[in-house]
Amino acid sequence: MSQKVTPYKDSNLGKKEQVTKMFDTISKNYDGLNRVISFGIDIKWRKKVVEILKKEQPNSILDIATGTGDLAIALVKTGAKKIVGLDISPGMLAVGKEKVTDKKLDSTIEMVVGDSEKLTFEDNSFDAVTVSFGVRNFETLNTGMAEILRVLKPNGTLVVLETSVPTKTPYKQGYGFYTKNILPLIGKLFSKDDSAYGYLSESASVFPHGENFNNILREIGFIDVTNKPQTFGVASIYVAKKANL
Numbered sequence: 001m002s003q004k005v006t007p008y009k010d011s012n013l014g015k016k017e018q019v020t021k022m023f024d025t026i027s028k029n030y031d032g033l034n035r036v037i038s039f040g041i042d043i044k045w046r047k048k049v050v051e052i053l054k055k056e057q058p059n060s061i062l063d064i065a066t067g068t069g070d071l072a073i074a075l076v077k078t079g080a081k082k083i084v085g086l087d088i089s090p091g092m093l094a095v096g097k098e099k100v101t102d103k104k105l106d107s108t109i110e111m112v113v114g115d116s117e118k119l120t121f122e123d124n125s126f127d128a129v130t131v132s133f134g135v136r137n138f139e140t141l142n143t144g145m146a147e148i149l150r151v152l153k154p155n156g157t158l159v160v161l162e163t164s165v166p167t168k169t170p171y172k173q174g175y176g177f178y179t180k181n182i183l184p185l186i187g188k189l190f191s192k193d194d195s196a197y198g199y200l201s202e203s204a205s206v207f208p209h210g211e212n213f214n215n216i217l218r219e220i221g222f223i224d225v226t227n228k229p230q231t232f233g234v235a236s237i238y239v240a241k242k243a244n245l
């Protein structure tokens with residue numbers, strides 16, 4: 001069970017409401033900040049997710065916690081005919097919707113407001129589900145992952161891209177310095193909501209990454225669970241399947 005970290009320490013709101021408020025507040029700056037804090041490497045990681053799914057030739061993909069839609073848009077390259085981008089923050093989705101429309105992808109990508117922990121889709125609806133930098137924000141991780149398993153078709157594939165913490169020297173120390181000192185500073189300089197970037201590093205440090213997350217996925221019922229650390233272990237790509245019932 002992961003420790004509950006919230007964006008606003010003095011708020012009476014629950015984690016879900018705080019996370020929604022935070023992403024609504026930073027939505028207009030999110031894409032630019034994302035490139036800065038990850039040095040643009042997030043683009044390469046998203047491409048890897050696309051390459052993994054291309055081999056599966058999915059017809060339908062649900063991109064959960066789609067935010068401003070970067071992964072949903074990249075997933076068009078898998079050849080999927082239907083991509084649904086779902087997010088709890090209307091602000092993030094509005095930015096994403098504009099990008100989808102600008103790229104003339106409205107007939108392939110549908111952007112919907114929704115909660116990953118209470119999905120409104122039928123059981124066995126999607127060939128694949130993706131989540132990039134989203135699972136760390138779920139109020140109850142296991143509930144969200146169980147919902148994903150439910151809406152995946154038998155033999156369907158889950159791909160999760162999430163921050164992780166390097167375990168080897170000197171990357172571990174370098175990462176610690178960056179997240180404690182540089183990241184909150186970037187947040188303060190560029191965002192209206194500096195608590196957001198304190199939350200980013202704090203939530204990353206408590207997220208059960210690597211084999212711990214693999215085990216959570218197995219406990220929930222996913223099979224063939226694997227993970228590959230990316231860029232010295234600052235992010236990881238997890239792949240898992242729903243059994244062919």
Ligand SMILES: C[S@@+](CC[C@H](N)C(=O)[O-])C[C@H]1O[C@@H](n2cnc3c(N)ncnc32)[C@H](O)[C@@H]1O
Binds near residue numbers: 019023064071086
């Ligand atoms: C760090 S952003 C990632 C956005 C996008 N996937 C990306 O890779 O840039 C996390 C997103 O998760 C969304 N989110 C958090 N909790 C959620 C929930 N319970 N259901 C759906 N979306 C959620 C937030 O609104 C936010 O847009």
